[in-house]
Structures are given as C-alpha cells and as structure tokens.
Amino acid sequence: MRSVSIIGVGCTKFGERWESSLRDLVAEAGVIAIDDACIVGEQIDALFVGNMSAGRFVGQEHIGALIADCAGLSRRHIASTRVEAACASGGLALRQAVLAVASGYHDIVIAAGVEKMTDVSAGTAADALAAAADREWECFVGATFPALYAMMARLHMRRYGTTHDQMAMVAVKNHHHACMNPIAQYHAELSIEDVNRSPMVADPLHVFDCSPISDGAAVVVIVPTEMARSFVDTPVRIVGSSQGSDTLALHDRRDLTTLDSTVIAARSAFRQADIEPWQVDVAEVHDCFTIAEILAIEDIGFVEKGQGGRVVEEGITALSGELPVNTSGGLKACGHPVGATGIKQVYEIVLQLRGEAGQRQVDEVEIGLTHNVGGSGGTAIVHILTR
C-alpha cells in the first residue's frame, strides 16, 4: 500500500446559500482545492463524492456523474463514485479515495462532499435527516433524530453525572471558535444561559444543543506521498484511515453511552498511524449534538469514559486548552451540510497543520484527527493527518 498525502483543500462558506445550487457549491469548493493543489482539472484521475440525500433535498441522484460533469471532467469519462453513509458520507468519500490511491489504482484523486439542504422546508429536512436512523424500528414508532441523542444524553447524565451545563459549554466553545472562522455559518457568541433558555427540542437537548441545517461543499485533492512535493511545498500525510459500523437502531447496541463504531474506527486508525491518542494536537469531531462531542472525545480515547463533560468544563478542549477540539466551530457553529462535513473537518485540520488557520491557529500542530459519524453511530470514519 502506498502512503497518501493531501496536496489541496477547498471549502465554500457554509450557511443558507440560496443563490447557489448543489453543483455551484461543488464547483466553488473544487476550484479552490484545485488551485491550492497547483494542478489543473485534466490531471485528475478519479472522483469520490460524499452526499447523503440530494434525492430528497434537491430531487437529484446520480451525484457522481453530476459532479464529474459540473467539474468539466466528464469529457474524459473519468470514474466518479458517489458514496453515502448519512452524515459520514464526506469522511467515507475520503476513505474510498484513499483506498483508490493507496492501492495504486489511481494517482490524483478528488474527494468531495456536498449537501444542499435549505431548498426544502424544515419539516422535510428533518424527515430527510431521520432517514439516517432506522426508519422501520425507530422513526415509525415516533423517535426523531434529536430524540435518539437525547436518550444517549440522559443515560450519560445519570451514569456519569454529566450536566446539561457541560453540554451547553460545548456549544459555547464551538460558537466562540466559529467567530474566528470565515467559512462558518454562525458568527455569534453564545452563553450557557442562551443555550439553556433556547427552546427544548428533545429533553435535555435544546435548540442550541443541535447543529443547524446548512448548504455547503468541501473538496480535497490527494496523491501518493512520493508525488506530493512535486506539486506543493506543504503536503499533509494521511497516516490513518478507518471505518466502523454498528447497528442502525439504538436498542440493539451494547451500550447507549458509547458509539462502538467510533471506538473501532479510532483504534484501527491509531494502530495504522502507530500513534497514541495523547499525541494528537488538534481534532475535529462529530458534534451533531453537544452530547455527541462529549461521547466522541471519550470514544476516540482522548479521555476516559464518563470524563467528557468534566474535560469540556475545564477548558481542555478550548482553543487555549491542551487538546483543542472543533476549532472550525464544529458541526454546531460552522454548520452541518451533512455530506460536506467530513471533508470540511479535513479542510480545517489541513489548515491547522499548515499554520494557516488565522486567529484560531493552534500552536505547534504536528498531528490532527478527524472523526465523522453517520446517523446515531451506525457508521464512524476516523482519519489521522500529520505534517
């Protein structure tokens, strides 16, 4: 297997992008990434696109061919593959792209993620998102997507003494980070009181515990590491790439306070990279709800199970802390166009490793990690990146 490196990244502004179609968003991010990689479109060998539900959101499937087309690559009839794993679709696209390059099948490969969610009503969007859970065994009997995470939160509170204020602090921190991120959907500070006073969605989760509905796209360009420096001076190596699954429905899980898919994917990625969790300098984790960030830092192995809430409260995951988490603002405040999120996480970590993260730059970043979850943990994807 060949070593794989990232030579270019691009991301649109996330938010309500009513003036841009799905294809516009991908093209916008793609042009930035291709420029950043110092390549031209004609050099691209293959495309992998992560998208959750363009069929529901914009009435369009066949997303692989669509993206090859709007990127001007269909004239060369290159292989273009859409993958889907709900909110982990972006991470999965990168993982498939890594396999394609590592195996020697392709050299210069694009991994893209995109979602255009705001063209439908909030109700339609919520129903489309519920398709990430188990429709027959969860949604049909009344569970909404926030309700599933609310159950995890409740058990975590009871078992480990985690408080809602600690969850709210995740939102406060991530909104603070987003204020320093030009692509973020929200540039507004939040207080714990703001979160607590916001409308209840599914007890104990308030509206400010939830990530928003967003439009956006992100693109990375990868090549074999041996070729990387012929394109750019600061390539970023992908030293770990892993994927885990779990039952779709919560009731079949071993433990509601752990996402085993994350545990498995993280363990495998750390083994591939031959590093330990404490060596990671900065991480983007999947905070679709505030409780999800607490679960993530535990399940990845950054802190012991049950300590996630305390660690957030102590500021360890803040920009100035020992392990800054979600410097982009996370899904919570940077926005969560579901198919794009996994690639946007990689975009942020690449900026951090290059020292290009502006006001939110972490000092002396050598190793970064991304963690992308599908649904309530049916899929998890972990990537580890180094300079």
Added chain:
Amino acid sequence: MRSVSIIGVGCTKFGERWESSLRDLVAEAGVIAIDDACIVGEQIDALFVGNMSAGRFVGQEHIGALIADCAGLSRRHIASTRVEAACASGGLALRQAVLAVASGYHDIVIAAGVEKMTDVSAGTAADALAAAADREWECFVGATFPALYAMMARLHMRRYGTTHDQMAMVAVKNHHHACMNPIAQYHAELSIEDVNRSPMVADPLHVFDCSPISDGAAVVVIVPTEMARSFVDTPVRIVGSSQGSDTLALHDRRDLTTLDSTVIAARSAFRQADIEPWQVDVAEVHDCFTIAEILAIEDIGFVEKGQGGRVVEEGITALSGELPVNTSGGLKACGHPVGATGIKQVYEIVLQLRGEAGQRQVDEVEIGLTHNVGGSGGTAIVHILTR
C-alpha cells in the same frame, strides 16, 4: 493487484414484493449467496451495497450500515459502504468491492444491490427515477426519463434506419428468455404486435419498450482468486472491471446515438481482460428501454454502430443465436429494481458460466460480460467474467 473471483451468488425473485421490506430482500439474497459460497457470515471482511434511492422509495438512507445490521455483521463493526450511480449502482458496488479485494485491503467481500420501489405510487417512482437524469437542465424543462431515450431512439431510426419493430423484437426476445427464468418478474410471452399496440409513453417508445418498476436484491461474494478454490469447485474469475462517466444531460454529448461512457468502460475492460468483443459467449446488457439494448451491443463493440437493430432482427442475440444477450430476460422482463440490476446481471452470467442456467443455458460458455448503465449514460460499468 490481485486477481479476484466470485465464489457465491444469490438473487431474490424480482417483482412486486409487497410482503418483503428492503432489509428482508437483502437478507434473502444474502443467505443464498453465503450458502452458495460455502462461507459463514463471520468470515466476511467488508460490504459494498448498491442502491439508487431508498431515501425516496422507503425513507431510508444510511444503507451501508442498514445492510451490515440486517446481515448480522454490525456486531463486528465491519466496513459497509453504500455507493450510488442511479441504475448502475449495483455494478458500481461490485467494482468498488473488486478494488477492495484486488488491492489487498480485504479478502472476503460482499457486493450487494437492492431496490424496493413498489411501496410508492407510480408517479412518485417515476419522479424518483427522473433523479437519474439532470434535474435542473432536463427534468425541470419537461423531459421525462423515457423521453430522453425516445430522443436517442428517434435519431438512431433516422440515421441508421432502425425500425420500431426491431426495438419491439428486443422486448419479445427478452420476455421469451424471462419465461425460462424462475426469478423473473414476468413469465409472459410478447409479440411484436403486443408491443406496438401497447400505450405510447414517449414516441417511439411504447409501454412494452420500457423496463418495469420492481423490488429485488442480489448478492455476490468475492475473494482473491488464489483463495477461491478453497471455498468452492467452480469459482468465476473477474478478468475485467471498468467504469466510465459522461455528462448527465444529453445536450452536452458528442453524439446522441452513442453512450461514450459505455464505449470507454467496455474498451478498458476488454484491455484488462486481454480479449476481444467477438470472444464473448453471453452478455447481460442494460435494456432499460428496448433502444438501450441496441445502443449497448453497438457501443460495447459486439456489432458496428448502426447495425444493432438488424442484428436483433436476425436473431443473433437470441438464446439460439451466436451471441445470446439478456438470457435472464434483461431489465425489460426479469425486472429492474434499479440498485439490484447490476448484481443480478453478474448472478446470471455466473449461472451461465457454471452451466446452471437451466432451460436458458447457453452452450459452451467460457466468457461472459455484464453492462450496467446509470441514467441516460452518465455512468457505465462493465465486467468481464470467465470460468
């Protein structure tokens, strides 16, 4: 790259399977394939699932995790990846599975295809299928999916003298083949008159020129060729596996009577396999409409451009002809659960290569080919199989 072989295949009956859910269908095909491969579920390393639009048809995304779950494999948290390329989703799943085994990443891998289409109204299904075409540039301005193929048919008729009776003969032949196939949706012979008298859908395509809406699933099990005979006595080698893209919208194409994605994918697969089109003994090609089978046998290189209609008329592609095409009954008569079709094609060719195709068995089959198209040709996938 390692050589890859098929050790097991399974397929459900296609049709209106109102008693079975999407997960039931995959489980049904999976059990047959796993038995056929002489493995147990615990030996499976990874899953790739082709599905076009479960989000629209049954309100469920996150199909990779769902299938791992219903196959009882999520306890081991194995990697499970859904891919989508409209009607070529099944073929694409096999291609990704082949890459995963050929590269050495995984040993025992499942490629599955599934679609559950009959739970929605015909109108909803037609709209979901239109998502394979270019929603913004074709559907919004009034093109239906049959209308796109009707335009190709009209130009083929004008340019090459192809007649509608020749197209109807594709339907007649494929219905005849399906009568001998226990899994086929239709077991009814058609005459040319039946086709001509059936309601017009998009001139010149009548309803019997169109493939139906169907439920079904198909599964294949692949391993490195060097391991294959440790499981079964009659493995089938995959000697060519290729994928091509094209513009989604027809108006951007070089030529409306050729699917360049097919031309590119077939050429690449033949090069990999080091064989010529005339060496193929039996083929399953993508006859979503009767004209599509005529285009396919030309674009794959079996006959010269413009000769497809004549070749069908002469019976060359009939079961008793020199190159039997769509012995399963094709999409037209075996049925077309879109995500399953690409895998069902492989199922049929494997039966033919093993001599297990019953009444529709072709004599002395050494080499078979499958050809799976997404939409109106935005994607094409070609596999070449040998004993």
